[in-house]
Amino acid sequence: MNVPSPTIRVQAHDFDLQAEVDALSGGRTDIGAIVSFVGLCRSEQGKLSALELEHYPGMAEMEMKRIADLAIERFSLMGATAIHRHGRIEPGQNIVLVIAAAPHRQAAFDGANFIMDYLKTSAPFWKKEHATDGTAGAWIEAKGIDDQAKNKWD
Amino acid sequence: MKVNLIYFAWVRERIGKTEEEIELPESVVTVGDLLNHLKGIGEVYEAALEFPDVIRVAINQEHVEHDEAIAGAREIGIFPPMTGG
Numbered sequence: 001m002n003v004p005s006p007t008i009r010v011q012a013h014d015f016d017l018q019a020e021v022d023a024l025s026g027g028r029t030d031i032g033a034i035v036s037f038v039g040l041c042r043s044e045q046g047k048l049s050a051l052e053l054e055h056y057p058g059m060a061e062m063e064m065k066r067i068a069d070l071a072i073e074r075f076s077l078m079g080a081t082a083i084h085r086h087g088r089i090e091p092g093q094n095i096v097l098v099i100a101a102a103p104h105r106q107a108a109f110d111g112a113n114f115i116m117d118y119l120k121t122s123a124p125f126w127k128k129e130h131a132t133d134g135t136a137g138a139w140i141e142a143k144g145i146d147d148q149a150k151n152k153w154d
Numbered sequence: 155m156k157v158n159l160i161y162f163a164w165v166r167e168r169i170g171k172t173e174e175e176i177e178l179p180e181s182v183v184t185v186g187d188l189l190n191h192l193k194g195i196g197e198v199y200e201a202a203l204e205f206p207d208v209i210r211v212a213i214n215q216e217h218v219e220h221d222e223a224i225a226g227a228r229e230i231g232i233f234p235p236m237t238g239g
Binding site: 039053054055056058059062063084095096116119120121122123124125126127128139140141142146 | 160162163164212215216217231233234235236237238239
């Protein structure tokens, strides 16, 4: 069986969840489970006006592909998609999309979860917050809980 | 040796540059040596790299540890812990 190649994109514009699911599953009859995750920008109780997403062009795509390939191998996924936006993103807008396809639900759930946990700690993206009160933006600090989430897969 | 350094997020802001080419003395062998060397070349570098333990480094766009040798590096990325997703 051929090992599937993941769909990886870093883009400023929004993504279409249904179009990406269709692209992964369209015309196939062997997929039994698709899990998708969409990460959105929160308003933080009205304090946040926007996030600014910076990334390392080239490395971001490479690292996302490396992570998706690991998930495909580990959970025998039939396909995977990871799309991360960059630039200015406002509350309510999409930031990231991960889709995992497998014959059965557990591998699809685990695959999507694994990709997100690794993406948060290893893919070169950084978030800066812009506040509604006009104060200077602050870079979001990395959280220990994200490292713990990744380490559970070791 | 000459390397191209590329900075991101608050490391970029504190140093005040997106990237630069820099000539390194022969005594700089590892990533840790490089961070120490940079801390000594100016106040903005000192401010950006004050706590080297939290600084992440990529050689030719792949993550490396601080004990990694930098020989053969074309591009070295220096940045804070990642906060995407």
